[in-house]
Amino acid sequence: MNPSNAGGAAPAANGKGKLAMYWAASCGGCEIAVLALNEKILDVAAAFDIVFWPVVIDAKVRDVEAMEDGAIDVCLFNGSIRTSEQEHMAHLLRRKSKVLVAFGSCACEGCIPGLANLSNREEVFQTVYHDTPSTENPQGQRPQRETPVPEGTLHLPVFYDSVHTLEQMVPVDYFLPGCPPEAERIWDAVTAILENKLPEPGSVIGADTSVCDECKRKRSEKRIKQFKRTWQVWPDEETCLLEQGILCCGISTRAGCGARCPEVNSPCIGCYGPNNGVRDCGARLMSAVASVIDSNDPEEVDRIIHQGIPDPVGSFYRFSLAASALRRRKLEKRETATEQHPGETDR
Amino acid sequence: MADTQFEPKLVGFLCRWCSYTGADLAGTSRKEYPPNLTPLRVMCSGRVDPTFVLHALAQGADGVLIAGCHPGDCHYKEGNYKAMRRYRMLLELLDTFGIERDRVRLEWISASEGDLFAETVADLTDKVRQLGPLNWSANWEENGERSEALQAIVLEHERAMEVVR
Ligand code: SF4
Ligand code: FES
Numbered sequence: 001m002n003p004s005n006a007g008g009a010a011p012a013a014n015g016k017g018k019l020a021m022y023w024a025a026s027c028g029g030c031e032i033a034v035l036a037l038n039e040k041i042l043d044v045a046a047a048f049d050i051v052f053w054p055v056v057i058d059a060k061v062r063d064v065e066a067m068e069d070g071a072i073d074v075c076l077f078n079g080s081i082r083t084s085e086q087e088h089m090a091h092l093l094r095r096k097s098k099v100l101v102a103f104g105s106c107a108c109e110g111c112i113p114g115l116a117n118l119s120n121r122e123e124v125f126q127t128v129y130h131d132t133p134s135t136e137n138p139q140g141q142r143p144q145r146e147t148p149v150p151e152g153t154l155h156l157p158v159f160y161d162s163v164h165t166l167e168q169m170v171p172v173d174y175f176l177p178g179c180p181p182e183a184e185r186i187w188d189a190v191t192a193i194l195e196n197k198l199p200e201p202g203s204v205i206g207a208d209t210s211v212c213d214e215c216k217r218k219r220s221e222k223r224i225k226q227f228k229r230t231w232q233v234w235p236d237e238e239t240c241l242l243e244q245g246i247l248c249c250g251i252s253t254r255a256g257c258g259a260r261c262p263e264v265n266s267p268c269i270g271c272y273g274p275n276n277g278v279r280d281c282g283a284r285l286m287s288a289v290a291s292v293i294d295s296n297d298p299e300e301v302d303r304i305i306h307q308g309i310p311d312p313v314g315s316f317y318r319f320s321l322a323a324s325a326l327r328r329r330k331l332e333k334r335e336t337a338t339e340q341h342p343g344e345t346d347r
Numbered sequence: 348m349a350d351t352q353f354e355p356k357l358v359g360f361l362c363r364w365c366s367y368t369g370a371d372l373a374g375t376s377r378k379e380y381p382p383n384l385t386p387l388r389v390m391c392s393g394r395v396d397p398t399f400v401l402h403a404l405a406q407g408a409d410g411v412l413i414a415g416c417h418p419g420d421c422h423y424k425e426g427n428y429k430a431m432r433r434y435r436m437l438l439e440l441l442d443t444f445g446i447e448r449d450r451v452r453l454e455w456i457s458a459s460e461g462d463l464f465a466e467t468v469a470d471l472t473d474k475v476r477q478l479g480p481l482n483w484s485a486n487w488e489e490n491g492e493r494s495e496a497l498q499a500i501v502l503e504h505e506r507a508m509e510v511v512r
Contacts, residue, residue, distance in 0.1 A: 084496035158496035325401040330445030
């Protein structure tokens with residue numbers, strides 16, 4: 001479509017709704033997930049004019065800025081917030097959209113990018129620009145906030161110390177979890193929007209049972225003497241993986257995927273995020289896992305944990321660290337203003 | 348006590364059958380102990396989901412006490428063993444998050460141990476006071492850079508992207 005007529009709150013002459021999709025700190029998988037709708041994507045195109053979707057059409061931010069507030073009917077926002085530019089886009093799209101959907105695990109709960117909350121900006125830069133074996137950077141260059149060029153000064157956004165979820169930045173109407181959301185769930189959401197049957201604002205569009213409820217494995221009493229990593233064993237294909245000592249996140253994770261991973265003998269890693277009523281996904285999982293350790297001796301418990309779960313935060317909060325109660329590791333106060341842009345800004 | 352001394356905010360999850368009764372005993376026998384702990388009565392130490400502890404710390408508590416019946420005495424048989432296992436796991440998490448282990452304490456206190464309750468609260472208060480305020484939510488604030496950075500983007504867009512208002 002022609003982006004120049006994207007603005008304005010009045011319904012389009014063709015009676016279609018206006019749809020936007022945006023990505024912030026994410027991998028792009030959410031965009032692909034929409035394509036997994038296959039031919040149903042044509043129904044989406046029939047019902048909506050796409051007014052902004054950088055991957056798909058050539059509309060510019062200035063087109064969005066020129067729209068009236070509330071001009072977009074539905075905005076699917078994927079990705080977490082890591083830079084000031086992403087936060088700006090979150091505020092902008094919130095203002096311009098009637099319904100803002102946190103689309104996918106990154107927007108809902110920080111997802112894998114959120115694990116960087118165990119580091120700070122300086123550590124991330126150190127790793128990315130200096131330490132990784134594939135990096136060649138003999139002059140030790142780092143991104144600068146400001147770079148003078150003949151045409152003027154170029155600016156880069158501020159890279160934050162933490163990854164934030166969309167809801168931590170702006171009010172969100174609906175949450176569509178999953179890494180990425182399954183096509184059927186996306187379709188559920190699209191149908192709900194089209195038929196005007198959206199649930200209470202603030203709710204998650206999805207199941208309210210757990211992955212364990214969808215999993216067909218046999219369960220009995222859980223008692224664990226030793227945790228095992230997936231590469232250490234070939235699990236029995238019928239018994240609950242957790243009972244076999246393999247850390248499986250099915251207990252606290254929302255259903256919606258059809259328990260695909262346990263079905264192929266691989267533990268649930270929690271990509272669908274916390275189930276209803278679970279406030280802190282990692283703590284709930286940790287609580288469940290710890291309570292079935294088969295020992296009453298604190299020292300033995302410690303030994304079992306150390307041997308089998310070398311990275312508790314990474315294992316329990318793989319997708320949900322940024323949305324957890326604590327959100328990140330303790331942040332040391334920086335002494336200088338910032339390492340990212342040593343030069344002073346002129347504003 | 349100097350006015351400027353830091354007074355830690357502590358939250359205590361006390362099992363109804365033993366430790367909460369122990370706390371009552373400390374009161375009725377007029378034991379003196381610091382007023383820093385806000386006690387919350389739970390049915391059993393096994394009811395204390397680590398979520399409660401993390402949430403308390405995230406929302407402004409400087410330290411947390413979990414107290415239950417002595418091993419073997421839990422009214423639900425196993426609850427305090429579960430609490431102990433969760434506590435061991437929780438300590439590992441606290442290490443990674445950068446929260447000192449001394450801020451979160453698990454103690455077995457029976458209904459007759461009013462003295463032990465008073466001592467525990469005094470000791471926890473003292474340790475946390477030495478550690479200083481936790482002030483956890485400050486970790487999320489991006490060192491005050493956000494608002495300036497956001498404003499800069501708006502100005503820049505107006506200039507460079509020729510937004511007409
Ligand atoms: S813990 Fe994992 S393997 Fe066991 S029932 Fe739940 S999803 Fe299935
Ligand atoms: S009833 Fe007191 S710890 Fe379980």
